[in-house]
Amino acid sequence: MAIIEPANKEIGAIRKGKRYASSTRFWHWINFIIISGSLLTVLINSTLFDHAQRDFVKGELMDAGASVSVKQAGAVTHGLEDQVWGIHIYFGYALAALFLFRLIAEFFLPPGQKLLPKLKKAYQAYFILKKEREAAKHELVVKGLNIIFYLLLLIMVVTGLLLAFEDYTGISGNINHSIKEFHGFCMYLILAFIVIHLAGVFLAERKDGKGIVSDMINGGEN
Template sequence: MAIIAPLNQEIGEIKKEKKYASTARFWHWINFIVMAGSLLTVLINSLLFDRTQRTFVKVELMNAGATVNDKQAAAVTHGLEDQVWGIHIYFGYALAALFLFRLIAEFFLPAGQKLLHKLKKAYRAYFILKKEREMAKHELVVKGLYLIFYLLLLTMVVTGLLLAFEDYTNIPENLNHSIKEFHGFCMYLILGFIVLHLAGVFLAERQGGKGIVSDMINGGDDK
């Protein structure tokens, strides 16, 4: 009984903790903007400046009166692609700075709002107390997904910085190519998380969790 009482209190705290700290809200929305911008640069390069667009560039320049061969058209396309990747790199720097900010801010959050604290409470509630299991299971899954997201974000930041500073790292070309491939793979995983996150918010808003979006804007009620 001495163990169950504190655990019951913890379950109650899971229900009450709905207020989001200003630092968490700031990070959430700025991180969303930065990630959206970063993904947009990838989309632009994938659609507008891939190899299939070289013919288009060549034809358009020739229609404008220029004499252009395939090599020159490829150089123009590659130059435009590099410009977009330059913007992508700046978004990457911003993402790295935001990740560091989030990591530092985590230490200053109230104990009840820390991710690992919430994950630990949900774990104990589900596996030890074995009551309120549906709510504890939901909390455990959601916070577990957030933890995976942060690990993916860390991987994106580290691999992105390695690619941005490849001229200084002396990493072998074959390994650098593998890092680039893994960086791109993690991007797809993060996209998957974003889709799950948006779907979860949409379903919650339609069911019993109304006000999630507004809570993330104004902080929510401290219940």
Template structure:
């Protein structure tokens, strides 16, 4: 009986809104900036500095009075592409540092605010107690998506670091190519998560979760 009452109180607290720790809010918004910057560099390279732009670079240089071959135009485009990828690498290092920060921050949170204890309590409420199942279901889905997102971040960090230090890892080129492809695939999955996350926030703001964005900025109220 005491367990049921305790769980119901915690589920009720979820309805009223949670107090977000400053470390999590810091990580959340800085992570958003870093991921956005990283995706922007990918977008710039895919749109401006791919091979299809070599003829454009060549024509512009010729119009400026320079005598340029296709190979030289390609070298210019490739050099600009490398500059953008260098910035992408810096975003990657920042993302790796933030991921490490998030792991460490989890251990300093109160037990009731940690990811896996909250997931466990929602599971217990939904499958064992069968009380407030709608709220518990929402928690299970939300926390399950967060776990998937963290796993994707881990993959992005590990594969990104392997690519950044490929000259020192001794990994064969064909495997590095596969790592690069997998790294890019995970980027699209993260984009999908961001779309789902923003859609969920938008719907929550229009329904019973109004104020969730401001709570993530100022911490909210218990």
């Protein structure tokens, strides 16, 4: 009996299933790395290689014995900026691939782990059944924010690809400039979402949601 009982517990755990599927966990962490890398390239270009650094580059080159003008120093910073933007574009390609992976993976998730059914369930619990309204409200807010995040990712992917292939799309320069501005604006919204997400996880870990981070690593249990 002592041998059978642990086996039964193990079978029960297997049947119980994971709270987060392996595909969701893979997407979550790789997506975090890709977005962080993409934001880092933006930070580098906006601080180290912006126009204000031309005088600094000129001074450093002149201290090294070179004779350069501000225009030549600007060409150097612009070339370095282009190199970093090239890395940013590759991060964008990876983000697009991950977004497509997430869409495909959603179709293969168990019904209880799919985003829209979970949102519908929370909506019904809060507005129709009116039971456990506090938990339903929390779930509704979380899943609503997730959908907003996915929409922002979609916009970032589409606008980013349009910018990456602007030489082939036939879109005018003025419209491309507007797309670039909108792309950058959405980046700040995603950054704001990440801050809110991290704050929410931190608060949940301190209250009744302890183990969220470890569940996103090992899957957790339903």
